[in-house]
Amino acid sequence: MNIPNILTLARIIFIPLLVVLFYLPFAWSMPVAAGLFALASITDWLDGYLARLWDQSTPFGAFLDPVADKLMVVVALALLIERYEALWLTLPALVIIGREIVISALREWMAEMGKRGQVAVSWIGKVKTSLQMIALLVLLAFAPGSSLANIGVATLYLAAVLTLWSMILYLRAAWPHLSRSM
Template sequence: MNIPNILTLARIAFIPLLVVFFYLPFSWSMPVGAGLFALAAVTDWLDGYLARRWDQATPFGAFLDPVADKLMVAVALALLIERFDSMWLTLPALVIIGREIVISALREWMAEMGKRGSVAVSWLGKVKTTLQMVALLLLLAFPPGTQLALLGIATLYVAAILTLWSMVLYLRSAWPHLSRSM
């Protein structure tokens, strides 16, 4: 157990806190929930940075980090689908969640074939993740109908488009290996 892994575990621990603050009936609950999400998003960057900088990357961390990211994003999106109760938020949310499932399955399959490097995280995935985090932060912090919530939805659409684009790139790079195993 090292500091990067502890930060990843803390990110997972923030998830139930986010849910609790999301449902509290106080005016301060939205900004506190958004703050927790922001803190979790910072730990996503920080744990990877520290693991590389301090040479503390572990197989446990390599497994747990993407799981923590996907849990955090999926839970936030599920909460926001309820809050916004709108096709305009539900559509990009489902695209993002669906892509995460497809790419996770693809990575697992490629790892079983010894080709996990074919679906490594790309720069596009990092941009997509950053836009997702910004969009989710805005949507958690501001009520539906506000200008900043609308900006959050617009940013979520850009993230969803990048999500689909990166999925196509991942599938294209994995296709030679996948087509041989059919």
């Protein structure tokens, strides 16, 4: 167990705390939930950075890091879908969740074929993740209908567009292998 892996595990431990904070009936609970989400987002970047810097990458960390990321994002999106109860927020949330499922399955399948590197994370994926984290942070922190929440929704839509774009790029990279197995 090393510091990068501890940070990844902390992100998973933050998930039930995020849910509890989200449902607490206090004015301070949503900003604190957003702060916890921000902390989790920072650990997402920090664990990878430290693992590379200190040469502490492990198979456990390589497995757990994307799982922790996806769990945190999916839980935050599910909470926001409930909070907003609106199609216009549910649609980009479902695009993001659906893409994560498709790309996770694609990466697993490509890894089984020994072609995992052909569906590696791209710069579009990194920008998408950054926009997604900013959108979720803003949407968690501010009440629906506020100006800042509206900016969060717009940012979530930008993230959803990049989500589709990156999914298309991943599928295009994998298409030669997918089409051979049809």
